[in-house]
Amino acid sequence: MTSVLYDVPGPKARLYSLIGSAAGVLIILGILAIAVTTLAQQGIFDADRWAIFYGPMAPDVWNLIGQGILSTLAAAAVAAVIAFPLGIALCLLRISLIPWIRIPTQVVLEFLRGMPVVLMMLFVLLVFATGQFQAVVVGLTLYNAAIFAEILRAGIQSLPKGQREAGLAIGLRSFQSRMSIEFPQAVRRMLPSLVAQLVVLLKDTSLGYIVGYEELLRKIQIMADFLGPDFLFPAFFVGAAIYILINLTVSRIAIMIERRGSKKAAGGVAPPSLRTGLVVGGNDPVAKDSVEGPNKA
Amino acid sequence: MDAVIASLPEYWDGFLRTLYLSVISGIIALIVGTLLAAMRVSPVAALRGFSMFYVEVARNTPLTIIFFFAAIVLPRLGVKFEQFEVAAIIALSSYTAAFIAEAVRSGVNSVPVGQAEAARSVGMTFTQVLGFIVLPQAVRTVIPPLINILIALVKNSSVAGAFFVLELFGYGRQLSNDYGNQVLWILLGVAFFYLLITVPLGLLAHFVERKVAIAR
Numbered sequence: 001m002t003s004v005l006y007d008v009p010g011p012k013a014r015l016y017s018l019i020g021s022a023a024g025v026l027i028i029l030g031i032l033a034i035a036v037t038t039l040a041q042q043g044i045f046d047a048d049r050w051a052i053f054y055g056p057m058a059p060d061v062w063n064l065i066g067q068g069i070l071s072t073l074a075a076a077a078v079a080a081v082i083a084f085p086l087g088i089a090l091c092l093l094r095i096s097l098i099p100w101i102r103i104p105t106q107v108v109l110e111f112l113r114g115m116p117v118v119l120m121m122l123f124v125l126l127v128f129a130t131g132q133f134q135a136v137v138v139g140l141t142l143y144n145a146a147i148f149a150e151i152l153r154a155g156i157q158s159l160p161k162g163q164r165e166a167g168l169a170i171g172l173r174s175f176q177s178r179m180s181i182e183f184p185q186a187v188r189r190m191l192p193s194l195v196a197q198l199v200v201l202l203k204d205t206s207l208g209y210i211v212g213y214e215e216l217l218r219k220i221q222i223m224a225d226f227l228g229p230d231f232l233f234p235a236f237f238v239g240a241a242i243y244i245l246i247n248l249t250v251s252r253i254a255i256m257i258e259r260r261g262s263k264k265a266a267g268g269v270a271p272p273s274l275r276t277g278l279v280v281g282g283n284d285p286v287a288k289d290s291v292e293g294p295n296k297a
Numbered sequence: 298m299d300a301v302i303a304s305l306p307e308y309w310d311g312f313l314r315t316l317y318l319s320v321i322s323g324i325i326a327l328i329v330g331t332l333l334a335a336m337r338v339s340p341v342a343a344l345r346g347f348s349m350f351y352v353e354v355a356r357n358t359p360l361t362i363i364f365f366f367a368a369i370v371l372p373r374l375g376v377k378f379e380q381f382e383v384a385a386i387i388a389l390s391s392y393t394a395a396f397i398a399e400a401v402r403s404g405v406n407s408v409p410v411g412q413a414e415a416a417r418s419v420g421m422t423f424t425q426v427l428g429f430i431v432l433p434q435a436v437r438t439v440i441p442p443l444i445n446i447l448i449a450l451v452k453n454s455s456v457a458g459a460f461f462v463l464e465l466f467g468y469g470r471q472l473s474n475d476y477g478n479q480v481l482w483i484l485l486g487v488a489f490f491y492l493l494i495t496v497p498l499g500l501l502a503h504f505v506e507r508k509v510a511i512a513r
Contacts, residue, residue, distance in 0.1 A: 017341055017342075020341040020343075020344075021341050021342045021343040021344075022343075023343075024341055024343030024344045024347070025343040028343065028347055038374070038375070039374065042374055042375060044374075110496065110499070111488075111492070113495075113499075114448075114452075114491065114492050114495035114496050114499065115452070115488055115491060115492070115495075116452040116453070116455035116456075116466065116491060117452075118455050118456060118458075118459070118466065119455060119466060119469065119484065119487060119488060119491065122466075122469065122470065122473075122484065123484045123488075126473055126480040126484065127480055127481050127484065199357070203357075203358075203359040203360070204359070205359075206359035206360075206361035206362060207359075207361055207456070209361050209365075209459075210361065210456070210459035217359075217361060217362060217365060221365075221369075229373055232369070232370060232373050233370060233373065233374065236365065236366065236370050239362075240358065240362050240366070243358065243359055243362055244354060244357050244358050247357035247358070247359075248353070248357050251356075251357060
C-alpha cells in the first residue's frame, strides 16, 4: 500500500515498522485490558449475569429479542417498499420540464433532506396521532424517498444525452422515454448508492426507540428494566451485536452488487465521483472501494 | 402560533445548544477522523488494522445505540458525566469520526497515481510528496463530502434530545407536551431552526463543489 508515496522499505525500515506494529498492538491491548479489568470489577463477566441468555430465562429473553428484530426489520421493510416508488415519483416531478412542478418539488425535497428523521417521526406521531409503527414508517419513508429521488436524479443526469434524444427521435413521448429508457439505466447505475441508502434506512429504524416504537433497542431496555440494572450491559451488548451484524451483512451485499454491477450494467456503475455526498454522511460503503488512486498501484 | 412566539427563548436556547454540540463534536470528529485516515495509510500494520476495524464497526452501528451506550450504559458501569452534553459529544464525535476518516481517505486515493509518481521522480521525499502534491489536491475532493457529513452531524445531534440534553429536539418534545393543542406549530418551529443551519450549509457545499470541480 502507498508504495508510490515512499521507497520500498529496506531491512531497517521494516524493523522499525515491526517495532511500531508491536507497540501499536501493545497500546491497543493495554487500553482493552484497562477496559476489561474495569468491567470485571463491576462483575460484568460473572456467569450469572449472562445466564439470561442460556439459563431458565433464555426462551423468554430470546423471544423478546426476536420480537425486537422482527419489528425493526418490519419497519425497515415497509418503509423501503413505500419509499422507492415514492422516490421515483418525486424524481420524475423534480426533473419535470414544467417549472411550476419542478421548483415546488425541489423545495419539498430540500425541506425533507434538511430535517432530522426523528423530528419527522415525532411530528407524525403527535400531529396525526398515529401509532408508533406508522410514525416510524412514515418518517423513514418521507426522508428516504427524498434521498432516493436525489440519487435517481443524479443517475439520470449521468446518462449520455443521446439516450433521451434517441428515445424522443423514435417517437416516444417524454414520459415514455423517462420510464422505459432512462430510469432502467439510472437504477442500474446507482444501485450501489441505493443499497447503501438502505443500510442507512435500516440503521435509522433504531430512532424508533425515541418515539417509543418497540424495536430491538427498546426491547433491550424493557428487558434490562425488568431484570434489573445488573443485566443492562449483557442485554445491551447482545442487542448492539445483532444490530451491527445485520447492518454489516447488508453493507456486504452492497459491495457484492457493486462488483457484479460494474461488469453487467449497461455502461457500468456510475463512477464514485458522481455518487459522493449523495448518501448522507458519506455512508456509501462501496464508493471507497472503487476509487482508483495511488494506493491501488 | 402564539405558542411559538411565547417559547422563543426556549427555541433560542435549544438552537444554541444544537450549534454547540455540532461545533464541538465536529471539531473533535475532524481531528480524530483525520488521525484514523492517517493510521489507515500508515505502514504500521497494527494501526491500519485498528483504524479499519473502528471505521467498519462505527459506520454500521446505529447512532441511537451509541447514544444509549454513552448516556445509559456507561454511567451504570461507573463512568459518570457531570453533564449529559459530554456523553452526547462523545457519542456524536466517535460516530462522525468514522465517516470523516472514510472521506479523507478516499480523497487521498482520488489523486491520480501519476501525480505522486512524478513528484517522487523529481526527488521529493515522502513528506514533500504528501504536503505539496497529494494533500492540496485531495482537499479539493474532500471538502464537499465533509460538509455533507457535517450537515448530517447537525441533524444527528437531534438524537441527543432523547438522551437528556435539552437541545432543539429536546425542547421540541418538552414544548409539545406543554402546548398539547399547538403541536403542529411547535414542531414546525423546531424544523425551521434546523433548516436555519442545514440549508445554508447545503448551499455552501453546492457552491464549493462547483468552485473546486476541475477536470482531471
